[in-house]
Amino acid sequence: TETGTVLVKDINKTSNKNSYPNNFSASNGIVYFSANNGSSGYELWKTDGTEAGTVLVKDLTTTGSGHTFSTDTPTIAFNNEIFFMSGSKLYKSDGTDAGTIEVKDLETYVKRILKFNSKLYVFNQNSSFWVSDGTTAGTTKIEVPVNEFWHNGQYNVVGDKLFFQGNNEYGYEIWVNDGSQSGTKLLKDIHPEFDDNNIEDIIGLNGKAIFTASDKNWFGKELWISDGTKVGTKILKDINDQGTNSSSPQNYISFGDKVLFSADNGENGRELWVINAGVASLLKDINPGPLYSSPSKVI
Secondary structure: OOOOOOOOOOOOOOOOOOOOOEEEEEEOOEEEEEEEOOOOOEEEEEEOOOOOOOEEEEOOOOOOOOOOOOOOOOEEEEOOEEEEEEOOEEEEEOOOOOOEEEEEEOOOOEEEEEEEOOEEEEEEOOOEEEEEOOOOOOEEEEEOOOOEOOOOOOEEEEOOEEEEEEEEOOEEEEEEEOOOOOOEEEEEOOOOOOOOOOOEEEEEEOOEEEEEEEOOOOOOEEEEEEOOOOOOEEEEEOOOOOOOOOOOOEEEEEEOOEEEEEEEOOOOOEEEEEEEOOEEEEEEOOOOOOOOOOOOOOO
């Protein structure tokens, strides 16, 4: 309601400057986030939704206004704690100063943290990822036969598999992990020649992965689906079937048992589409004709 929408706390009271709250995660009814109070830099805060309950958890960077967080620092709730990165180091917090500690130095910048198979999977920018049970001893490095995951940061857990984009001699392609340390493999070489930025926007639907991919020249950049097997990884629909033109599906969002997304079929412009019962169709031509409504992802 309008009357129930209020400022929780003015964290940075320095000459009307911003605190820039960011990197939100929730655990046990408490919301954790990064903010800058004007003296401690961007550090870990928590809130119970009240002004008195919105407090700095810990200033990990004790050199004045130095920062622990950047605007895109990965954070995630796991086993009743918050896990986050600072530089190359993985930290965890139970919401107290004493309980905010370093788990392990992961050697390089981290792109993404996911929960999978009752553990944390931490992807760096190079040819390895880390698997952690939340303890120092239980955080191990897994070497993967790829050059890097970095390009556009595509990773998602779908059903009992972890799908991600990896790059090796086949270019940027769709990879899969089955939850075991040795279970990482190239799922399918969709683009038969070395390709840049081939896999985009991985999302789950009824246990299968929906994503955007290009197969070089036949379909263009179109809508794909995978059940985690090579034979079950195939184009779902060539939305723009005018030669090799691309519909470039994007902005996927789960909506019950459906997926909404935007695409350009070459006739209606970039409009709102839906996958329902395994079939992709135009949901509505919001800006009629060939003009674009360009629907964006909002949750």
